[in-house]
Every structure is written in C-alpha cells, then in structure tokens.
Amino acid sequence: MAPPKKSALPKPLPDGFILTDTEKKKWRLGRVIGQGGFGLIYLASPHVDRPVAADTDFVIKLEYHDNGPLFSELKFYQRAAKPESMRKWTRSRKLDFLGIPTYWGSGLAEYNNLRYRFMAMDRLGTDLQKFLESNAGRMKKATVLQLGQELVDVLEYIHENEYVHADIKAANLMQGHRDPDQIYLADYGLSYRYCPDGHHKEYKESPKKGHNGTMEYTSLDAHKGVDPSRRGDLQILGFCLLHWLCGSLPWDKVLKYPAHVQEAKTKLMDNLPDSVKQLSVSRESSTDEVAAFLLYVKTLNYQEKPNYQHLKDLLSRAVRGRLDFSRPEGPAAVSSTRGQDPGTREKQNVGRAGRARGAKAPVRDEEQDDGMRSKPVLAQYRRGPPSQKEEVLHEVGRSLRPRRGPVTYVDDSDEEQEEEEDDEEDEARPRAIAACYLRGPPIGPRSQSKQDTENKVIFRKWDEDERVRPQRTQYSHLDCECSDWRSQGHHGRHAPGAHGVQPPATSTPASMATSLATTSGRGSSWDCVRELTVCGIIYGRIVQTSSTLCTDQTTARLRGSSGRLLPPIALNFGVACTTILTEEFIRDSL
C-alpha cells in the first residue's frame, strides 16, 4: 500500500508513544507544546513507564525523516554542541553560563508507514519576541547590552566550532525553562558550517542566492548571496540590538523589497557611527554602543576572526544581574511593527526612516506600492519557492526565513557517510529566495475598496477589545484554544497538519470551503468554512489565505516581524476570517 501523502508538518504521533534514540535510550512523548513550519515540539521524558510530567525538562522535536531543517540542526548539535565540549569551554573561559541548549539524543521512528526523525533537547521557556510584543518592540538598554554580551559569548563558541547561526533574532532567543535569567540561542536549522575542518569558505557573491535569512536582520553578505560567516552573524546581532533599543529599523517599511532593504542597510553601515547614533529614541536608550559595535564589525574581513572580547567591551555599560524585560521608559517605539495603530506607525516611521536615510524620503513609492498591491496576494508571498502545487495553509504562518523543501537525507547515525552527508547538507542549504517568494502581504497604503473599509471597521472594533483582554503567553494561549477545540470533541482532526485533510492552497473562500468539503468527504462547504476558521484560530496559520481575503493593511497590522500572528490577535483574526469567509461564501453562492 502506498504510504499516505505527506505534508510538510508531520502527522502527530500519539501521546505516550515511545521513541528509541541511536544510543538505545528510550523517550516517552507527552503533549505537543509548539509547532514550527516543519516540525512539532513535544514534552518528553526518559521515564517511559509513566506519563510525561507537565514540568519535565525535556522536549522532542519531530519532523518527517526526509525534511532538511532538523537534519541540519542535528548535525550542528552533534558536531559543535557536545555537552562535554561546552562544559570545557565554559570552564576555560570562566563563564557562568553558555546559552546553547543541550542535545540529549536523536533517532528515527516509523509509525503508520511514515518515517520520522526526532531530536531530544532541553526544554526552554518563553521566547523574547513575546516581551518585545508587549513592550512596543523595545527592551531596556541595560537588558539589550547584557543580551548582546551573552550572545557574543555564544557566537564565539559556535564560531570556534566551525559554525555560524545565521538567524539570530528575538524569536530564536528563549528563556530557560527553570531559570528565566538564562537566555538560550535556539533554532539551528539555518546554521552553516562556514569553516569545515578549518577551511574557511571563499568569498563569492551570488545574486541568485541573495537576500537569504530573516529580512529585517540578515547581513549585507547574505543580501549579496555570500555564504554566511562570522562577521555576518555579528552584523545580524548588531541589527537586532538596534531594533530592540529603538523599537524599529530604518528599513521596516520596505521589507518586501529586499533590494531596498539592502540599500538601506548599506547606507546605515556606510554612514556609521552617525547613522546609528541618530536613531536613539532617548538619552536613556542611546545607541552609541551599538554604533561602535557595528563600526567594528564593518572593519572585519570576510574570513577574519573577530575580537570577541573587544565586542563585549564595547557593550560593557550593562550591569550584570537579573535581566529586566519590563517596558523601557521614554518615548514609545516610533515605528514598531507591533502593537501600534498602523497610521501612527506609518507617520512616525517616515520621520525615522527619513533621518536614517538623510534627506531622502523613505524608500517608498506610492505608485510602485499600488502596482504591487493591486495584485492579489497569492503564492508569491509564501516563504520559499513554491515547490509543490498542494502547498498548504500551515506553511505560510512561519517565520520569514527560507527553508529548503523536502530533500532525502541519509541516516546520520552512519558515520561513514558523513562526508557524503556534508555534501548533501551543503547542497540542501536554503538557496536564494527571490523577492516574489517573500511571505507577507504588502504593507502601506492602497486604494480603498468598499470591502477594505468594511474590514477596517471590523478590525477597529477588535482592536478596542484587544486593549482590555489580558495578555497570555503563547503556550497557554495555544493550550487553551486547543483544549477548547478538543472539548468540543474535535481532537484536532480537522486542524491543519493534524490529519490527512489539508485545506487547499489559496483560492476564493467559497472554493476553499467546497474543496475542503470534497477532499474530506465531510459535511457541507458551510461546515468547512467554520472549521477552516477554527483551524486559523488554533494555529494562527490562516494568514496566507486571509491575505487573499482581507485588505493588505489589515493583514499587515496583524503580523509581527517574525511573520507570525500575534497570539491574542490570532483569535480576533479567526473571527474576522469567519465574517469575511462567510460574507464571500454567501456572495459566491448567490
């Protein structure tokens, strides 16, 4: 019998499933606590004879066997982050702590004719993107500088072990599960072995590979299609520090135009330190240290080993102690991509972008925008080239970074094949991502249709509701909504990625619903409209489809820079989708 057709996200394994890793150690799966574009994160425990405790210290990341990201991540942990080598490093450098999660094992599994790869690792806590979201995109200066120093330590360790991370951002920084003062750099799915066996990659620009990474922060080398290196990681970190201090970056408004982002970053780097100093939002949050940091990074040659101690010294104003993620004092972030009315945001952003660019108006062209915006928001905003026609809804809710499509990987337990794997791994690294594949709807003004105006009214009302709704963490939000859904007897059966039925790729709402009804063999399209919406509520992954339904602006307002729907907003968004889907469904049916 042919195995069932696979989607990118694995069909979940049942609660209590036992996995055996390559060291013959057994792991019991608990409930799912997270979901990426290709993988699920389960609570897990090595005590297989009893259910997994809610406060367990382990998680298991699960992907289909032939997906690339987990394979790359595994290789990183196996080669560069062995617990013993990290312990030695920490001792020799007299560090209190090194923020790299511990890898506990990995292996393969088979269930219902499907093959999986898994990795057991430390359980982590909240990611820092959450704090930014509730603090208008900013952090206190002492916290930013302290984080900067800790991340320089982490980068020095991984750089000395032949790897670069290449995707540093708040969404990939997570608090410790037990100790919120310990911050870990997670997600090594895009990490790159820049110096295999001590041989540094050559500098080679390749326009076809250009603009790889998370658009806000990716390095100028990556914009030019040059393989990631140590200086690139440090430049990415510098852009992150600047963002966290100011709540915005000069290129926030042109993120969908990679060439414009590259131009703005080049200008910023060319005009250091003034270009960065003048972005300070207040004296307390002055950007002088970040300007000096980026200035030093600019002096580095492609293959040059950075002076990490010097970089830490440049950020040394921070006081060691507890990290403080409370809202910084002083003016609100002027162009945070979150938590603000887009009108306000736009006005403020013009000022900031203008300053960063000198006298020139922000890279923003109404005509061009309108041209772009008049087109329907279709597959071109998905992340990564559309490899398969049946690309599904849940793939579009992921971060902006590109991912390789399914590639067959050899079993990494076979050391003899390591070199072959390395080649394969290099081959499989994410390739250039053309601007047209960038996920996210156009941002900015557009001509208003009647539907736009109606949608705005709907969203304004929910924005008001939003202010009185208490903030919840991502986990509790997900848990709560999943359990609501389960308590209705659905058990995630119709949730994207959790069953054999996948919502169809972008289409009209009516055809989407009808197609879902046909493929699932269930009920009427009307039921499916409702279920699609619930899927959206639970997973916050209905962005792409809703992009085709809602106005660009309303959708843009609901996104964080990570590209995810902000959790409380996801709920509202689901409701909005119901309305829009329903209206269009009725209209199409008449």
Ligand SMILES: Nc1ncnc2c1ncn2[C@@H]1O[C@H](COP(=O)(O)OP(=O)(O)OP(=O)(O)O)[C@@H](O)[C@H]1O
């Ligand atoms: N070690 C961990 N402990 C606890 N939660 C985790 C851990 N790793 C990841 N998560 C949670 O699971 C979610 C999915 O993580 P994952 O690394 O698979 O994907 P992602 O980084 O969100 O997306 P992408 O597919 O772009 O990598 C994360 O957003 C995070 O909330």
